[in-house]
Amino acid sequence: MTPMTAEPLLSLQDLTVRFRLPAGETVAVDGVSLDLAPGEVLGIVGESGSGKSQILYALMGLLASNGRAGGRALFQGQDLLSLTEAQLDRVRGQAVSMIFQDPMTSLNPYMRVVDQLAEGLVVHKGMSWASARAEGVRMLDRVRIPDAARRARLYPHEFSGGMRQRVMIAMALLARPRLLLADEPTTALDVTIQAQVLDLMAELGRETGAAIVLVTHDLGVVARLCDRVAVLYGGRVMEEGAAEALFDAPAHPYTRGLLAAMPRLETTLTPRLGTIPGTPRSGGAMLAGCPFAPRCEARFDRCTHERPALHPLRSQGPGRRAACHLSEPAT
Ligand SMILES: Nc1ncnc2c1ncn2[C@@H]1O[C@H](COP(=O)(O)OP(=O)(O)OP(=O)(O)O)[C@@H](O)[C@H]1O
Ligand SMILES: [Mg+2]
Structure with a gap:
């Protein structure tokens, strides 16, 4: 486990990804700020369409031609979003590697x-x-x-x-590489092989000192391999923290829903994200309120018209943050 005080290897600052469509613009990643320490393993979880892959594609300069990234993505202090194609090629070949879902x-x-x-x-x-x-x-x-x-x-x-x-x-x-980006690297594989391959990836990551961003639907994998987790919904970080702390005391109703909808971690090999009632939000115009509000059982008036900021959860130790009006510190 890497101390949180280390200088970040990767620092996403208000990262956005928008796509131009005939009907207008859609926002796939909506102001994501995350830090990754050297050697740290960060899990990004969230339902389909929540923007997980587009975060990684933005970093690697691989967005579709109608897509555009905004904000900053500082890797070793250098903004990946402002590099020329030639500079990016050098970074991709050496310092940052990506593993895709389908090896072919x-x-x-x-x-x-x-x-x-x-x-x-x-x-x-x-x-x-x-x-x-x-x-x-x-x-x-x-x-x-x-x-x-x-x-x-x-x-x-x-x-x-x-x-x-x-x-x-x-x-x-x-x-x-100093940084390995892995996007659902094992969904195409058998359950038993999945676990082996992921364990191997984490083991080699540790040996070579690479930090890993692991995008997955699989909360069991996150619990086993990740130091820290970011829970994504509608292109925004809903909650973040040390994996153990977050699973022990999820603060956001969305995270609680994900965990409740999932078979118990210790009783199944690959618990996957379960189903929360309602339709997942994916892409769309900027919302005034919380993207999860339409599906949230705990919502109240403020949730639909005021966007909750990602704020520290002070009672839960360093690095725990959530974007929910219910867990905001009293002012
Ligand atoms: N070229 C594009 N044009 C318009 N919208 C796009 C484009 N590519 C992706 N999107 C939208 O961006 C949103 C986020 O997509 P993303 O691929 O990041 O989801 P994801 O979290 O990786 O989902 P999954 O778990 O299914 O892989 C989705 O709503 C998707 O439809
Ligand atoms: Mg994806």
Whole structure:
């Protein structure tokens, strides 16, 4: 666990993502501010459409062409949102890696796995192909691909789904990034394989000192692997805190709903977000009030016309914040 006092590796400051649509503009990420310390593992949870992926895409410069990011995303003090394509390419190849949900979207089907692993080291680190390939095979071995030296010469389609995810993790960590962004990295896999792959990712993250942002629907995974959690709804952070503290005493009605709708953590292998009555809010115009108000059982008048700020929960120790009028400190 990393102390909260460390200089942040990544600092999102009022990050917004808007999309232009024929009917007008939609807001997918609505003023998200989050810090990530070096080596820290941050989970981002929330229902489908809450803006989780767009946060990561904004950081990596991968928004769809009708999308635009605002605010700041300081990585080691440098604003990722203001980099040129060439500068961003260097950051993506070395300091920041991303693991996508479907490994085939980032593996080249026509290239041997070992060459895909080696390519980044040759291009970005100036290594020779021979030593880069050797390094790639070592990494495959570390992610427990059996018979790595032989398998490295195969093509992606010759690997099982679980193996391909491991190849992705190997590829993402090969450059020893300071920051790993993982977007639902295992939803395509069997339950038992999911747990193995995620544990492996976290273990390698710890070994290499990489900080991880892990986007997931799976609260069990968050409880097991994450130091800290941010709960997202309608593009806003509803609640944030140390994973244990947040699960012990959720402050926001939305978080409480998520937890209540979920099977007990210790009794199932992969508790997933359950169902809260009502329709999840995803994208849309800026709202005056709380985005969760239309579905909230605890709402009162103020909730529908005044947006609750993300404020510290003082009784709950450092780093605990929530955006709910009910938990605001008395003034
Ligand atoms: N190109 C686009 N144009 C318009 N809206 C978009 C575009 N891409 C994404 N959105 C909207 O942005 C919102 C947030 O999407 P995002 O992909 O971040 O959700 P998510 O939390 O990752 O959901 P999931 O859990 O399903 O992956 C959604 O309402 C989505 O429809
Ligand atoms: Mg997503």
